[in-house]
Amino acid sequence: MAATRAxxxxxxxxxxxxxxxxxxxxxxxxxxxxxxxxxxxERQESAGLGFSPPAHSRNDWIxxxxxxxNLRPVIFYVPPEESPLExxxxxxxxxxxxxDQRFWARHNRTFRQEKEEFIYSRLKAKGVExxxxxxxxxxxxxxxxxxxxxxxxxxxxxxxxxxxxxTVCTTT
Numbered sequence: 715m716a717a718t719r720a721x722x723x724x725x726x727x728x729x730x731x732x733x734x735x736x737x738x739x740x741x742x743x744x745x746x747x748x749x750x751x752x753x754x755x756e757r758q759e760s761a762g763l764g765f766s767p768p769a770h771s772r773n774d775w776i777x778x779x780x781x782x783x784n785l786r787p788v789i790f791y792v793p794p795e796e797s798p799l800e801x802x803x804x805x806x807x808x809x810x811x812x813x814d815q816r817f818w819a820r821h822n823r824t825f826r827q828e829k830e831e832f833i834y835s836r837l838k839a840k841g842v843e844x845x846x847x848x849x850x851x852x853x854x855x856x857x858x859x860x861x862x863x864x865x866x867x868x869x870x871x872x873x874x875x876x877x878x879x880x881t882v883c884t885t886t
Contacts, residue, residue, distance in 0.1 A: 765777045765778070767789055773791055776788050780819070782819040782823065783814070783822060785814055785818055787815075788807075788811060790804050790808060792804065821870070821873070824870075825866060828862075829862060833852075833854055833862075
């Protein structure tokens with residue numbers, strides 16, 4: 715198990731917290747993959763992730779959740795004496811992370827869009843405006859939203875099954 719540093723945002727600064735990486739594939743999350751591969755002893759590209767570990771760090775770093783996928787991006791440490799097998803493992807983890815990022819960003823975007831359309835159509839059917847006279851956004855009750863969640867999950871069942879079987883990463 716590799717030691718990992720986690721960056722926690724909030725309160726105007728980054729807070730560091732040490733944690734253990736339980737497995738290489740289940741701990742992978744958003745961002746980082748698909749970019750240039752780091753040279754030995756260097757860090758992979760962290761541009762656009764909103765954080766960058768110090769150059770002297772010898773650990774993987776986990777950042778704050780991505781606003782689109784809700785996954786936490788990982789910047790992988792590349793040891794100076796990385797073997798070809800270690801490199802293949804790191805690159806596979808980066809690719810899995812990039813695949814997860816693409817899938818969940820796309821899924822969450824679809825979810826938010828369909829949820830807004832559902833709420834709008836239900837409110838329109840009731841003759842209720844999207845905002846009340848005070849400017850507050852109108853909402854639906856729990857039972858009405860349960861209809862949406864059930865329909866959304868049913869409609870996306872195949873996508874979730876493909877994602878869980880890992881075929882989505884090889885075909886996207």
